[in-house]
Amino acid sequence: MRRPSLEAQPFAATYTRLDEMVGHLSGPVMMSCTAEALEDYVTTEGRELLRRMMQDQLDSRAATEVRLPRVTGSDQVVRCWAEPGHRRLMVSALGRVETTRIAYRALKAGNLHPADAVLSLPAQAYTRPLQRHAVHEAASGSLRQAALNLERTTGQRIGTRQLMEICEGAAADIPDFYQAQLDAPGAGQGPDVGDLLVLTCDATGVNMIEKDLREPVRAAAAARSGPQPPSAQLSSRTRTGKRRMATVTAVYDAVPAGRRAARHRRPAPQPRARPPGHRPRGPRLPGALHHPDGHRHVRPGHRPRPRTPAPLGRPGRRSEPPTRLPAKRSRHTRVKIDIVVDFIHVLEYLWKAAEDLHPAGPARAACVDALARTVLQGHSARVVADLRAQARTRRHDGPAQLPGLDRAIAYIEAKEPFLAYRIALTMGWPIASGVIEGCCRYLIKDRLDITGARWSLTGAEAVLLLRAVIDNGDFDAYWHFHAQRAHQRDHTSHYQHEYATAA
Structure with a gap:
């Protein structure tokens, strides 16, 4: 032809x-x-x-393009002056292109371009397919590496600051997206009636730029900003004074797996077959840096199926203890929540106490085994009394510094209402936070804690939320939701009559 x-x-x-x-x-x-x-x-x-x-x-x-007789904006100003030939640059995954359209103008009023609304152009020069590619790259590796990968695959050079701006804009609608899912009819249906709804939370530090540190931390950092005396000692990584705590929450369904306390902490002469444990199903991983309460996406009261909520917390000292947060939510949602403190965290305090009591390794391990078995059997008060008695004996023999022992006593006594491990094991509830430890390592440490990275509050929050959405498998649905919200903000809200997105 x-x-x-x-x-x-x-x-x-x-x-x-x-x-x-x-x-x-x-x-x-x-x-x-x-x-x-x-x-x-x-x-x-x-x-x-x-x-x-x-x-x-x-x-x-x-x-x-057809010239319209008039265009009325949301400011109620009628724009009758149509001026063709207005150009706009677009940076796409294929290269730079230009779109030419008619601008509708009026005195003392901003121009309106209905053709932009038909195309649903984003506010930035970068097209949405390129932004989507940039979000995946920036969420998985460093910004510099993401820029190199984008240039290699698309031929487009994007600076690291522009990449961060793309991520911040892309993450703007994530809280509303999950709220819309919870409010949708039938949300939460699917799991069996007897399944557990497990909510587990933890917090870990993220290196921040100075202006985005919390006020007490920033004041302490300013007090230490003077010249320091020379020292051969390496700086401590745990107390750098440059971190802000990021809260991560994991919500998943699990089938109850009953166990006995005697099966735990028992020495085995040879390897044994591991008993069946909990297999998480349908996990959701919200996270937050702006809010110490990371549960803002989690509302068990919106789950219509009658399941047993079982929060598992690992309290941190720099934010509100997670044991209080589900209790606050339960008052609003009228859902009974049973709270269990992470047993691994309790075990860490027992090891610190054993280090003060027994300098030798074998005796220390035997002490921890005995104390841990007693806690698992539901006798945490007995452990506190035993540790107090040993502390009095040591101090009676002479002045002794026992910081680990004192901290263990204070911790176990404060968390005693949440240490009912005997009941939890009998009911088949999880007692250790291996799921949330993996979430913190993947969501935060693998990306936000790479060597030399220091974050702004908005940038770290955006990357954390995007990684959670991608890991949840919700990114495609979220991107469609985000495109609709962006169209509403960038175009529909500027006109008296709506310009809907094309199918």
Whole structure:
């Protein structure tokens, strides 16, 4: 079939470029080239061909745009002056293109471009497919590496600051997205009636720039900002004074797995088969830096199926203890919540107490085993009394510094209402926070704690939320939701009459 003359068709540049590529591929140079050279040529020139195709389509739209008699904005100003030829640059995954449209103007009022609403152009110059690619790269590795990967795969150079701005904009609607899911009819249906609804939380530090530290931490850092005396001692990584706590919450369903306290902490002469444990199903991983309460996405009262909520907390000293947070939520949702403190965390305090009591390794391990078994059997008060008696004996013999022992006594006594491990094991509830430890390591440490990284509050919050959405498997649904919200903000809200997104 004969093509019409190139001057008469709207995609003339596309056809011209396609003919040039076909002619070059049919020439003697490409006929004798290697497969690598062939693929490189088709990839590079094919991207340019697609960019020209996109540009020709935008030019065709501009040529056929219909002039409206008037456009009324949300400010109630009628714009009757139509001025064609207004250009806007778009940076796409294929390259830079321009769109030309009619601007509707009025005195002392901003221009309106209905063609932009039809295209649903984002507020930034970067198109949404390129932004989506950038979000995946920035959420998985450093910003510099993300920029290099984008340049290698798309040919587009994006600075690290622009990448962070893209991430902050992309994460703006994540809280509303999960709230809409919870408010939807039938949300939460699916698990069996007898399943556990487990809520587990933890917090870990993120290196922050000075202006985004909390006020007490910033004041302490300013007090230490003077010249320091020379020292050969390495600085402590745990108390740098440059961190802000990020709270991560995991919510999942689990089938109860009953156990006995005697099966735990029992020495085995040879390896035994591991008894069946909890297998998390349908996990959700919200996280937060702005709010110490990381449970703002978690509302068990919106789950219509009658299941047993079983929060598992690992309290931290720099934020409100997670044992208080579910109790606050339960007063509003009228759901009975049983709270269990992470047994591994209790075990850490027992080891600190044993270090003060027994300098030898074998005796220390035997002491921890005995104390841990007593706690698992539901006798934490007996452990506190035993540790107090040993502390009095040591101090009666002479002045002794027992910081680990004192901290263990204070901790176990304060958390005693949440140490009912005998009941938890009998009911088949989880007692250790291995799930949330893995979540903290993956969501935060693997990305926010890479060497040399220091974060702003908004940037760290955006990357943390995006990683949670991606890991939850909700990114495709969220991106559609985000595109609709962005269209509402950037276009629909500017007009008296709505311009809906095209199907």
